[in-house]
Amino acid sequence: MKKVYSRPKSLRPVSMHYCPGCGHSIIHRLIAELLDEMNLQDQAICVPPAGCAVLAYNYIDIDMVEAPHGRATAVATGVKRVRPGNLVFSYQGDGDLAAIGTAEALHAANRGEHITVIFVNNAVYGMTGGQMAPTSLIGQKTTTSPHGRTVAGEGPPIRVCELMAQLGGPSYLERVSVSSPANVRKTKAAIKKAFEYQINKCGFSLVEILSPCPTNWKMDAKASCTWIDEVMAKEFPLGVVKEVVC
Amino acid sequence: MKGKITIDTSMCKSCQLCIGFCPKKNIVLSKELNSKGYFPAQIDPKKACTGCGICALMCPEAAIEVYRDDED
Amino acid sequence: MTTKTKQLMYGTHAAGEAAIQAGCTCYFGYPITPQNELPEYMSRRLPEVGGVFIQAESELASINMVLGASVAGARAMTSSSSPGISLKQEGISFMAGMELPAVIVNIMRGGPGLGNIAPAQSDYFQATRGGGHGDYRTPVLAPASVQELADLTFLAFDMADQYRNPVLILGDGMLGQLMEPVIIPTRKKNEDLPEKDYILTGAKDRPARLVKSLILDVKEMEDHNWKLFRKYQRIEQNETRWESYNMENAEMAVIAYGTAARIARGAINRLRKEDANVRIGLIRPITLWPFPVRALRDAVKTTNDFFVFEMSTGQMVEDVRLALDGRGKIHFYGRPGGVVPTPAELARSMARHYYQSKRSRKK
Numbered sequence: 001m002k003k004v005y006s007r008p009k010s011l012r013p014v015s016m017h018y019c020p021g022c023g024h025s026i027i028h029r030l031i032a033e034l035l036d037e038m039n040l041q042d043q044a045i046c047v048p049p050a051g052c053a054v055l056a057y058n059y060i061d062i063d064m065v066e067a068p069h070g071r072a073t074a075v076a077t078g079v080k081r082v083r084p085g086n087l088v089f090s091y092q093g094d095g096d097l098a099a100i101g102t103a104e105a106l107h108a109a110n111r112g113e114h115i116t117v118i119f120v121n122n123a124v125y126g127m128t129g130g131q132m133a134p135t136s137l138i139g140q141k142t143t144t145s146p147h148g149r150t151v152a153g154e155g156p157p158i159r160v161c162e163l164m165a166q167l168g169g170p171s172y173l174e175r176v177s178v179s180s181p182a183n184v185r186k187t188k189a190a191i192k193k194a195f196e197y198q199i200n201k202c203g204f205s206l207v208e209i210l211s212p213c214p215t216n217w218k219m220d221a222k223a224s225c226t227w228i229d230e231v232m233a234k235e236f237p238l239g240v241v242k243e244v245v246c
Numbered sequence: 247m248k249g250k251i252t253i254d255t256s257m258c259k260s261c262q263l264c265i266g267f268c269p270k271k272n273i274v275l276s277k278e279l280n281s282k283g284y285f286p287a288q289i290d291p292k293k294a295c296t297g298c299g300i301c302a303l304m305c306p307e308a309a310i311e312v313y314r315d316d317e318d
Numbered sequence: 319m320t321t322k323t324k325q326l327m328y329g330t331h332a333a334g335e336a337a338i339q340a341g342c343t344c345y346f347g348y349p350i351t352p353q354n355e356l357p358e359y360m361s362r363r364l365p366e367v368g369g370v371f372i373q374a375e376s377e378l379a380s381i382n383m384v385l386g387a388s389v390a391g392a393r394a395m396t397s398s399s400s401p402g403i404s405l406k407q408e409g410i411s412f413m414a415g416m417e418l419p420a421v422i423v424n425i426m427r428g429g430p431g432l433g434n435i436a437p438a439q440s441d442y443f444q445a446t447r448g449g450g451h452g453d454y455r456t457p458v459l460a461p462a463s464v465q466e467l468a469d470l471t472f473l474a475f476d477m478a479d480q481y482r483n484p485v486l487i488l489g490d491g492m493l494g495q496l497m498e499p500v501i502i503p504t505r506k507k508n509e510d511l512p513e514k515d516y517i518l519t520g521a522k523d524r525p526a527r528l529v530k531s532l533i534l535d536v537k538e539m540e541d542h543n544w545k546l547f548r549k550y551q552r553i554e555q556n557e558t559r560w561e562s563y564n565m566e567n568a569e570m571a572v573i574a575y576g577t578a579a580r581i582a583r584g585a586i587n588r589l590r591k592e593d594a595n596v597r598i599g600l601i602r603p604i605t606l607w608p609f610p611v612r613a614l615r616d617a618v619k620t621t622n623d624f625f626v627f628e629m630s631t632g633q634m635v636e637d638v639r640l641a642l643d644g645r646g647k648i649h650f651y652g653r654p655g656g657v658v659p660t661p662a663e664l665a666r667s668m669a670r671h672y673y674q675s676k677r678s679r680k681k
Binding site for chain 1 (some may be wrong): 343344346372375377378379384385386388392394408409430518519522523526528529530531
């Protein structure tokens with residue numbers, strides 16, 4: 001029998017600290033698979049976020065630089081401008097990208113910086129214990145919206161891809177999820193496409209990935225995936241939101 | 247198509263995504279704890295695996311290796 | 319643009335050109351008065367030399383772009399004025415913790431808050447006492463002329479690379495806007511600088527590198543903090559700079575830096591012209607951190623009177639008190655809020671204090 005799948009080389013052989021069923025683990029794995037398949041491990045540079053994935057540098061075996069919370073796209077901009085031949089990507093959560101880092105993200109996108117942003121949207125602030133995120137849904141109870149988010153109180157959730165699509169600068173924006181095998185395959189294809197946009201000097205790309213947070217959603221992993229399919233994806237529709245011909 | 251999977255039980259955190267998504271329902275929870283204190287997933291030895299790889303596709307820990315007899 | 323001839327330049331332009339001659343290839347900044355001419359100059363000059371200029375969306379974004387460019391191996395620079403420098407503190411703290419070089423220019427203006435656009439020296443605390451969070455220091459260079467602004471900008475890049483630390487240049491609105499004759503230092507590679515073995519270039523034929531400031535293990539963090547501390551001690555030993563003027567037999571020593579020092583020198587010269595027996599000297603710190611403690615401790619052996627002049631309500635005066643450690647008498651004269659006194663005004667205050675002290679010494 002032929003081995004058809006094993007742990008990617010670019011994913012260090014250590015146990016990840018993420019919770020059981022966490023989307024970060026799946027996404028890290030997909031990125032590592034792509035780095036292997038596209039032969040990018042020795043030229044990739046990543047800027048991880050502040051958030052659960054702050055420790056991404058322990059898992060994906062490439063050059064990495066930490067950034068202050070929210071500033072990863074600005075740091076990635078600086079890196080890519082100095083090292084245009086390297087694959088430079090930021091990996092950010094919903095607080096990092098859609099709250100504190102919104103200005104940096106929108107402006108890097110608008111300038112058409114040749115970077116890729118992996119945006120992990122799990123509708124909550126995981127690392128700090130489950131507070132409301134800009135992408136938390138109406139009615140969603142979190143530790144800072146204990147009675148459920150309301151439009152009048154907190155405003156509605158932010159659709160980052162659609163927001164960015166208003167700008168002339170970005171080249172490729174797609175929303176995917178890791179809630180099922182079919183969706184995981186689409187996520188991998190989207191990240192691959194985003195990396196190709198960068199390699200082919202086609203400008204700014206962002207892949208928004210709806211991702212489970214079983215711990216803070218207080219569900220098991222499978223139920224979290226179902227919640228993404230049946231509830232989250234209604235608020236955040238999957239699919240290509242913007243695509244400029246490369 | 248014949249297939250086989252191996253699960254690194256020391257990495258498994260018992261998220262049960264492989265169990266939930268296996269099209270043949272071939273994966274079950276072990277009754278023995280691993281060193282992390284989880285009941286890891288294990289392939290039911292009585293069932294036939296096709297090597298479809300869906301379990302590995304979902305596994306957050308990259309704990310599953312997939313083997314397949316390809317009919318060329 | 320030739321660099322061996324003297325030319326008339328704005329302070330901000332001179333700083334920009336000196337940076338380029340020092341090998342700066344990246345400038346990221348945001349407009350704020352009174353330093354807009356620096357990003358404007360860089361937007362024109364950097365593309366001419368194949369460098370990178372971005373007018374970022376904020377001072378926050380620009381310091382983080384500097385962080386990225388620095389970790390990728392480039393000499394990178396940003397500039398702003400007081401409120402914008404407040405925004406950069408997080409990034410500066412991060413770079414200090416990550417041991418990344420960078421040059422940050424603050425052209426100070428009146429504050430606090432939005433303040434005004436006139437020259438002030440009210441960011442001394444911010445510059446020398448960290449400004450951002452954590453146990454760190456940044457060397458602070460305080461030029462007093464356009465030539466010195468050019469020279470210190472040139473030096474700042476070497477210092478930043480030598481010690482792997484952000485370096486601050488503290489100017490003010492007057493210096494930024496002043497036009498003076500200047501010779502821009504000529505580019506020459508400094509062979510003595512350590513190799514940049516920490517930069518991110520893609521992990522080809524080597525293990526992957528990680529540049530971070532997060533150290534969750536407290537014992538490791540403690541070690542890291544002491545390692546930084548020892549670096550700061552080395553900087554104190556090697557990089558303290560000051561200038562003395564007329565300090566031989568001085569009865570009173572004026573302590574002032576930057577534009578205030580120029581005004582003080584003018585005031586001293588006025589008084590000497592009026593009365594040839596006036597013995598007032600000036601100690602002008604050029605590095606505000608490390609502060610020239612030794613210069614003051616030497617001065618207090620022969621001089622008892624210290625007249626501290628700042629364009630603020632009194633910040634450097636605290637370092638003077640620390641340095642003198644109870645010896646000598648300190649008189650503070652401050653003009654905050656963007657007021658720039660003339661040498662004549664300052665001379666009057668200096669004279670009043672000098673002659674009063676002289677009389678009380680005679681009694």
